[in-house]
Amino acid sequence: MLASLPDPDGKPHAMAQWRGKVLVINFWATWCAPCREEIPALMNVQHKLASKGVQFVGIAVDNAAKVREYADELRIDYALLIGSVETLSWSRDLGNRAGVLPFTLVLDRSGKLAYAHAGAVTEDLLGKVLTPLL
Numbered sequence: 001m002l003a004s005l006p007d008p009d010g011k012p013h014a015m016a017q018w019r020g021k022v023l024v025i026n027f028w029a030t031w032c033a034p035c036r037e038e039i040p041a042l043m044n045v046q047h048k049l050a051s052k053g054v055q056f057v058g059i060a061v062d063n064a065a066k067v068r069e070y071a072d073e074l075r076i077d078y079a080l081l082i083g084s085v086e087t088l089s090w091s092r093d094l095g096n097r098a099g100v101l102p103f104t105l106v107l108d109r110s111g112k113l114a115y116a117h118a119g120a121v122t123e124d125l126l127g128k129v130l131t132p133l134l
Contacts, residue, residue: 005059005081008068013081021055022114022133023107024126027083027091029062030070035102038120039074045126046078052134053109059083061101108133 004014026042028035039058046056056078060067064082071080088099095116096103106115106129115129 005083005087006064007079007081008060008064008071010064013079015057018055018057018079019111020109021053022049022109022130023105023111024054024056024130025105025107026056026058026121027088027096027101027103028058028060029101030060030066031062032101034120036070038102038122039076041121041123041126043074043077045123045130049130049134054130054134055079057081059087061085061088106130106133 004012006012042056058078058080060080061083067080067082091103092099094105094113096118100118102120104117104121108114114133
């Protein structure tokens with residue numbers, strides 16, 4: 001797993017800080033229409049399940065300034081980090097063979113891959129995947 005990535009302000013964040021939580025990692029970009037469409041669903045599920053130990057992390061393969069601007073506009077309130085080409089290759093190792101965005105991973109509380117999904121996810125799909133992990 002990636003050790004750490006910077007947030008849109010350049011501050012590094014260790015992925016280990018979320019150990020013990022059910023972690024939903026969403027690879028996205030501001031220029032990706034399906035990514036933009038699924039963000040409200042991600043925020044809704046984060047709000048519903050945060051108290052049960054679910055943490056969302058958006059990894060944007062994008063320009064930090066654009067991510068910061070878009071996050072402010074949508075009021076994205078889950079963790080956002082900035083990825084790179086290396087980050088996309090990591091997602092390929094975890095099932096994103098085509099390198100598509102959006103791409104979502106769900107890791108259980110022990111950090112083991114529980115689910116991978118290429119393309120946009122819905123609240124309903126996330127609920128079905130996350131509920132057994134809580």
